[in-house]
Amino acid sequence: MSHFAENTYWIAVAHLPGWKVERINRFIIRVTHENQMSWSDFFALEKKVWKEVFAFSDKELGDLENVRNELPKLAFIAEQLTNEGFIMIPLNAQEYPQVLKENLKTRHAPPVVYIKGRKGMLQEDAVAIVGSRKAGQAALDFTSKVAVKCATESKVVVSGFAKGVDKQALESTLEAGGKSIIVLPQGILTFQSGFKKYYEAIAGGDVLVLSTFFPKAGWDVGLAMARNIIIYGLAKEIYVAESETRGGTWEGAMAGLKRGRNIYTRLPKPQEKNANLKLLEFGAIAVDDNGNATAPPRPLPARLFESSDAVGVSEDQGRFESGENVRHVEEEILRLLEKGAYSSREILLALNLDMDGRKISRFLKNHPGVKTTGDKPLRYTRNDQTTLF
Structure with missing residues (x-):
């Protein structure tokens, strides 16, 4: 199968409407890994064979039939991606970031990543600096210091390209001569103004733009929340500059803590009003204004039961x-x-x-x-x- 045709199938599979990421990933594993089938062979099967071999529900069969009919349209998108220099990396490719599989597992690892830039950056150690869009000056100063530190240590800084902490992390990293991954809350084909602004940095290998969404999807609040999962997934270290008690920063940090990850959180000043102290209570690691830990990691609370519910054996x-x-x-x-x-x-x-x-x-x-x-x-x-x- 040609590379162009393969990409068309991957676009179809990665964005099956109404399918959760985990369901898509298990479908991919079943077809390409367990049954050793190519996508062209799979989509050449009759609907009744799909049901007999893979035991799809009626809804899933309908979704797959609809996607099969959409393949000619998706081929134009695959062609545009190729012609404009974008790279598609599917789940089963060697270039797929191992850190995403390790951190997000089958449940959240994106079936396909779309990138523009030096793809080798995906294999380098990365740090996420996250925080509120309306972060205060103390949080922005902290972000800048951690970004500069990452640049001097040759670590990649992962940014969500939102206002506040995200933009500060990106700009401070580039000013310090560092490298950054921009994780988009939209399809990669809709970021044209950003590609113009960061053209030199992308061409020079200092910036990689990444999206996991349908290539022509516009910005959406739901995609912005889903994008945060990818930011945390790409990073080996996570620094929280400032968090509220809800929103993407909070949810991402809490999810990381539940998975046993170290979440480095800036110790706020007494007059600040944010949720950083709450994160520290849940087991985040306190760091000073320079990003240095002020105490060893605290053990996480039990995850299976509350202590009053826990019942052991004899x-x-x-x-x-x-x-x-x-x-x-x-x-x-x-x-x-x-x-x-x-x-x-x-x-x-x-x-x-x-x-x-x-x-x-x-x-x-x-x-x-x-x-x-x-x-x-x-x-x-x-x-x-x-x-x-």
Whole structure:
């Protein structure tokens, strides 16, 4: 299959209407990895074969049929991307950023990334500096200092290209001779004014522009929120300059903390009104105005239950019915799943646990290292290391 035709199929698959990212990724894994099929072979199959082999729902079959009919239109977009020098990197390509797979897993890793610039930048260590659009001067000064520090350490700064902290991070990085990735809240073909402004930096290898959305999608608040996930996913280090108690910065930081990531958060001045202290209470690492940690990382709170809900197993097995046992229970469950696929009831029986199976199900569904098998009853297992992830 030609590279041009392959890109057409990937555009179709990556943006299936109404499909969540995880569903698309599992579909990709099923077709390209488990069945070793090309997209041209897949779309050449009859609808009844799709249903028999892949057990798609009626809605999914309809979506795939509609996309198949749209392939000629999508071919024009694939051609435009190629002619204008954009690069498409699908999930199964060697150039796909490994850091995205590691941080976002099957649930959130984008099926395709569209870029313009030096693609090798995606393999370099990156730092995200995030914060409010209406950040105060203290947050902007902090952003500039961390950006300059990253530039001197040859680390890439990831920016969301929004007002406030994002723009400050980008401009300070470039002024210091550093490198930056701009993550767009829109399709990459709609960023023409930005390409003109940063043409020299892109051509010189200092700026990479990246989007994960349909190439012709305009700016949208929903895309802006989804873009924040990619910013956090690309970064090995995350610095919060200023956060409110809601919005993209807050949600991204909280999601990172739940996944056990280190979130470096600026210690605010006494007169400041923001949510930085709240993030520190939830386990973020306090840093000074220069981005240096003021204390070692604090242990995260238990994730599976509140302490009042946690119930362990019998005392004669060396474990007690208290919140102190939560971590141990989680680790035992995850170790069990390395051996195979188990339903929540089977987990309870195998580990002799006296607790609500629904809590175990919620924990496993939200765990990035766990996948479901699709059997009935629903079974859980660890992500197979031989898959794309």
